Amino acid sequence: MSEQVHNRLAVVRAERKVSRQALADALGVHYQTIGYIERGQYNPSLDLALKAARYFGLPVEALFSLEPFQPLTTEIYGDNGRKQ
Amino acid sequence: MTTAATRNDRRMYMIMNRDAGAAMYATAARRRTAVGAHIALTAATVGCWLGAVHGVSVWYAVAILALVAPWSVAMGVLNGATRGLLQLRGHMLDERQLVERDRVRAIAHRITLGLLFAGAAGVGLATWLGGVRFDGALLFPALFALLVTHWLLPSWVACLRVQDDAPDEVDEAPHGH
Numbered sequence: 608m609s610e611q612v613h614n615r616l617a618v619v620r621a622e623r624k625v626s627r628q629a630l631a632d633a634l635g636v637h638y639q640t641i642g643y644i645e646r647g648q649y650n651p652s653l654d655l656a657l658k659a660a661r662y663f664g665l666p667v668e669a670l671f672s673l674e675p676f677q678p679l680t681t682e683i684y685g686d687n688g689r690k691q
Numbered sequence: 692m693t694t695a696a697t698r699n700d701r702r703m704y705m706i707m708n709r710d711a712g713a714a715m716y717a718t719a720a721r722r723r724t725a726v727g728a729h730i731a732l733t734a735a736t737v738g739c740w741l742g743a744v745h746g747v748s749v750w751y752a753v754a755i756l757a758l759v760a761p762w763s764v765a766m767g768v769l770n771g772a773t774r775g776l777l778q779l780r781g782h783m784l785d786e787r788q789l790v791e792r793d794r795v796r797a798i799a800h801r802i803t804l805g806l807l808f809a810g811a812a813g814v815g816l817a818t819w820l821g822g823v824r825f826d827g828a829l830l831f832p833a834l835f836a837l838l839v840t841h842w843l844l845p846s847w848v849a850c851l852r853v854q855d856d857a858p859d860e861v862d863e864a865p866h867g868h
Contacts, residue, residue, distance in 0.1 A: 626861045636785035637774065642857055649787045
């Protein structure tokens with residue numbers, strides 16, 4: 608049984624303006640596979656996760672986590688960010 | 692991809708990933724309809740073929756010729772929906788597709804096992820309880836139907852397991868990878 612791996616791929620990809628096709632080409636996978644990963648319907652291999660992290664120049668834990676991700680604004684500003 | 696792709700591999704990849712008929716398998720309902728149509732066309736073609744083999748009527752051969760074109764179109768829809776999951780060689784698929792292909796084959800294997808069990812149990816019970824004696828002439832049609840089922844069941848399973856493509860907010864252009 609595999610555990611659900613949460614990811615922030617869609618957010619980072621949108622922020623960097625990288626299309627699914629461009630990312631898929633860079634990682635050597637089918638563009639639909641990027642969609643499956645983003646929707647949590649497929650957990651990428653360690654190899655693929657590391658390649659994605661290297662592509663974006665981020666640590667792998669910035670993209671993938673066993674725990675659900677907090678919204679980026681909460682991570683940057685903390686809970687106080689909501690009140691400001 | 693560990694093995695170099697041949698020209699034929701690349702050609703097949705292009706064919707299987709064309710977006711020309713994407714509208715025909717864009718939603719789960721359309722994919723279910725395509726699978727249903729393909730099953731019906733397959734059953735009709737097999738029936739006509741068996742009729743032609745047994746020489747019942749020449750019209751069976753004519754019917755086969757009429758059924759080949761729609762059957763091929765339906766098969767193309769299934770292959771397009773699955774992006775050639777079962778048609779492309781392993782080194783043309785990525786890790787997610789290889790996992791999916793294994794899963795599809797495992798499911799199809801279980802269904803085939805269930806069908807064989809049900810068939811064997813049905814024949815056994817009919818013989819044992821009903822005293823029915825099965826004619827040897829039924830052996831060939833039964834084996835042929837089993838062969839076709841074994842051949843095509845993975846395609847039907849694969850098509851029914853396909854998930855909808857969510858639109859890409861970064862790039863809305865159609866993908867023709």
